[in-house]
Amino acid sequence: MNKRSFQQAKSSGKKWLVAGIGAAVLLVCPSRGSAQSSSPAPVQIVALDECDPTTFNKPTDLPPGQAGVGADFCKNVSLPPFVTRFNDLFAKAKAGTPDPNWDFEPDDVTVKKGAQIIVVNQGGEPHTFTEVKRFGGGFIADLNGGEPVATECSAGFSDLAVARTRILQGSQLQVNGLSQGEHRFQCCIHPWMRVTVEVKDQDHDHDHQH
DSSP: OOHHHHHHHHHTOHHHHHHHHHHHHHHHHHHHHHHHTTSOOOEEEEEEOOBOHHHHTSOTTSOTTTOOSOTTSOOOOOOTTSSBOHHHHHHHHHTTOOOTTSEEESSEEEEETTOOEEEEEOSSSOEEOEEESSOOBOSOGGGSTTOOBOGGGTTGGGSHHHHTTEEOTTOEEEEOOOOSEEEEEEOSSSTTOEEEEEEEOTTOSOOEEO
């Protein structure tokens, strides 16, 4: 505001001066909000599976080879031939060729430091999204294909750290505060479901997903 304009405003009385100050505050506030909105955008990872409700939800007290996990465990809405039977899931894992329909997508992610990771379970059964130092097997030996168990998964859901990473069907898990560098996550139930997250410094130009 130049000198002449200021003198005109002053001569108009206090009411107009206060109004001018209020308008100036309104002009300043949006710019502060814009600066605060520059935090990294969240990144989404999806957990997928194709469990067969008919065979997964059979009672647990049936003879070996016929039993399942119990009622309402698998909530998948897919139908044959687009589902995997309970026994087939174990057979494939034992042969060292785990079912690729059990997967995290994407399985390699690069984010800026401070970005939130949101893991959404769009499959039909529970999974975990557990950070591990090294990839390995989970807490169900018959699904490990002979691979040594990842230390962080070994105690299963009796370990609160693992229980907190469980994602029920249709729900989500939020991961915050990852340090700069490489982080490995896997499902402690279906251990071939794996994700590598690379956290870059804030001045990294772009987020990338592969």
